[in-house]
Amino acid sequence: MAESEEEVDYMSADFLAQCVGKDDVRPGLMFSHSSKRQAEMEKKKKKKDNEQRARFKPVKEVQKERLEEGLSTAISSSNIGFSMLQKMGYKPGTSLGKQNQGRLEPVSVEVKSDRVGLGWQEMIAEHRKKCEERKQKKRNKNKDDADPEKYRARMRSQRQEKYLQQDLMKSQRVCYQMDSKQDLEEPVEPWFWPSYVFNTEEEEDDCEEEEEDYTEFEPEEQLNILTAYLRSTYCYCIWCGTVYDDERDLKQNCPGVTRADHDD
Structure with missing residues (x-):
């Protein structure tokens, strides 16, 4: 062992x-x-x-405390300006003016302790406010995405808006082609034709000025008006992609006047 x-x-x-x-x-x-x-x-x-x-406090802290103390202390009767006010009838604790309609307290003093330019702090504060609003909007969006119903509703709304823009642009192109075949030199309404048709800057500026009169029309309203114009004038349906023989043929063979009618 x-x-x-x-x-x-x-x-x-x-x-x-x-x-x-x-x-x-x-x-x-x-x-x-x-x-x-x-x-x-x-x-x-x-x-x-x-x-x-x-x-022993730091010098800057002591100076700050003395400054705040001085600003918060009321003016004593030994002050020359205060004594002049009393001679003119002013009574401590009352407002200025003949009818006591003036200020009760002196205008507050905001001491500028930094070297930043005037107005810069307000601009920074406004910028931070906008950043916070964007962050809050993003947080709300994330919350909506967490809710299946809200997320599906938002995606459905975005998809409908996308289809709306596509249908409007297609209607404008078709309207321009068909109006051109009829030798029309300008559209019935400025927004009936695509914006790229107006080549010269002068014509484009004139068209933009005229479009300002129709700013009350939302894209959906513009689409409804433009498709109605194509159906009544040329018997054409953008969703069928067909020019019908006449109005009777259009009513009998076209499913309807909206995209939803053609999706069924």
Whole structure:
């Protein structure tokens, strides 16, 4: 049988020194007198520094406190301007003016302590407000996306708007082609034709000025008016893609006057 070895004392200071080293001064691991004394000295020094800071405030902080104290203190009767007001009949605590309709308190003073240009802080505040509004809008959108019903409703609305724009542009192109075959030099309404038709800048500017009179028409209303014009004038349905022989043929063979009628 092998010679029994001496058992290791895992709670001894020698064993701790081998594990963490002699420079480790964490609480509960101080096993030398010098390390304990150094830790106590650092603790006392830190406490003394904190007391020193509390007793002697920084110059800027002292100046700020004195400024706020001075601005918040009412003007005394020893002030020349105040004494002149009293001679003219002013009584402390009353408003200015013959009928006491003026200000009760002096105009507050806003001290500008930075070197930033005038108006810059307002611009920064406005910019931060807009950023916060965008973030809030994005958060609301994420909440809506988390709700299946709201998400499907939003996607359905976007899809319908996309189809609406496509149908309107198609109607404008067809209207331009058919009006051109009839030798019409200008549309019945400025927005009946695509904007690219008006090549010259002068004609395009005139068209834009005329379009301003029809800003009350939403895209859906424009589509309804334009498709009605194509059906009544040329017996044409943009969703069928067909020019019918006459109005009777159009009514009998065309499913309806909307995209939904053709989707059924």
